[in-house]
Amino acid sequence: MVAAxxxxxxxxxxxxxxxxxxRMRQVLERVSHRVSPSVHPLFRRRPGNRVLVVVVTxxxxxCGAFNANVLRRGVEILEEHKxxxxxxxxxxxxxxxxxxxxxxxxxxxxKWPGVFDRLTYEHGKDIGQELIDDYTNESFDELYAVHNExxxxxxxxxxxxKGLPIDLREGTEPPDxxxxxxxxxxxxxDIFSGLEEVMYILTYRVLLESAAAEQAARMTAMDGATRNAxxxxxxxxxxxxxxxxxxxxKELMDIVGGAEALK
Numbered sequence: 001m002v003a004a005x006x007x008x009x010x011x012x013x014x015x016x017x018x019x020x021x022x023r024m025r026q027v028l029e030r031v032s033h034r035v036s037p038s039v040h041p042l043f044r045r046r047p048g049n050r051v052l053v054v055v056v057t058x059x060x061x062x063c064g065a066f067n068a069n070v071l072r073r074g075v076e077i078l079e080e081h082k083x084x085x086x087x088x089x090x091x092x093x094x095x096x097x098x099x100x101x102x103x104x105x106x107x108x109x110x111k112w113p114g115v116f117d118r119l120t121y122e123h124g125k126d127i128g129q130e131l132i133d134d135y136t137n138e139s140f141d142e143l144y145a146v147h148n149e150x151x152x153x154x155x156x157x158x159x160x161x162k163g164l165p166i167d168l169r170e171g172t173e174p175p176d177x178x179x180x181x182x183x184x185x186x187x188x189x190d191i192f193s194g195l196e197e198v199m200y201i202l203t204y205r206v207l208l209e210s211a212a213a214e215q216a217a218r219m220t221a222m223d224g225a226t227r228n229a230x231x232x233x234x235x236x237x238x239x240x241x242x243x244x245x246x247x248x249x250k251e252l253m254d255i256v257g258g259a260e261a262l263k
Contacts, residue, residue: 003222007153007215014150014208021205024198028166034181040192041136042166042199048141051081051088052109054131054163056147056206057097058214059116064221066148066156066214067096073158074146078106089140093127093207109134116211124204131203132196135164150212154220159209163202166195 037043055074057067074090074097082088091110092098098111110130115123134140143164148156184191 003215003219007212007219010208010212010215011150014205014212017205017208021201024201028198031182035188035192037165039188040195042132042164042195045165046138046141048138049086050140051086051142051144052091052131052134052140053077053081053088054091054093054110054143054145055097055101056145056210057092057094057100058210059095059114060218061096062221063214063218064224066217066221067094067100069158070146070148071097071100073160075104075106077144077146077160091131093210109139115207116214119207119211121200121204124207125200127207128200128203129196131164132199145206147206147210148213148217149209150216153216156213156217161206163199 035043037045053074055070057070061067078088078090089107089109090101091112092101092108093112093115095113098108098113101108110127112123112127115127131143135143142162145159145161145163147159147161149159151157
């Protein structure tokens with residue numbers, strides 16, 4: 001019941017924010033085909049081989065395989081990059097992920113526990129700013145985010161997104177094949193000076209997706225647990241009644257046997 005109440009609010013928030021964030025990413029995708037990487041540090045690819053994987057988990061349990069699935073996928077990404085010789089590290093959002101990676105050998109660069117208790121846009125801004133600062137300071141060369149995406153009450157999907165550098169041209173076709181150029185007003189530099197704000201919005205969307213998916217997974221898991229407990233109670237009640245009936249029958253047989261012996 002608690003998860004269902006929280007899910008309604010979380011679902012409304014992500015369904016309201018998702019179209020804006022998706023459209024923002026589409027605008028970035030279009031612009032990235034025609035902008036010079038030198039226009040902003042977040043567009044520049046570096047020759048280094050240091051990879052940071054951000055894994056988004058929940059702060060609480062009792063949500064089925066929600067955390068296990070995203071942690072398994074996060075470890076797979078880490079192992080894939082390590083196998084090709086990259087220097088890998090992990091950043092964790094959520095207490096469950098932090099507890100998991102503390103017991104493993106993967107180096108933890110950032111940790112943000114307790115984010116989902118009172119999730120606001122400021123969390124997305126703070127996390128996004130810290131990641132941007134580390135990237136511009138060349139603490140790492142590539143960033144990937146692994147998180148659960150809310151699809152429906154019954155379905156959550158694991159997503160792996162490349163966050164930095166912003167290079168949406170890889171594996172995509174130009175959106176408008178007719179070509180052409182953008183006119184920037186007031187100027188290209190002024191437009192892209194606000195690129196950090198776009199990254200905050202995309203980070204906030206990831207947090208909202210995970211929050212809604214978590215409540216959906218918890219509601220489904222607890223509903224299944226309640227149903228299983230009900231079935232178990234019925235089985236145990238039946239077993240108890242059969243055992244009690246057998247004990248009563250045995251006592252009656254002893255009484256009847258004793259009465260017959262007295263005769």
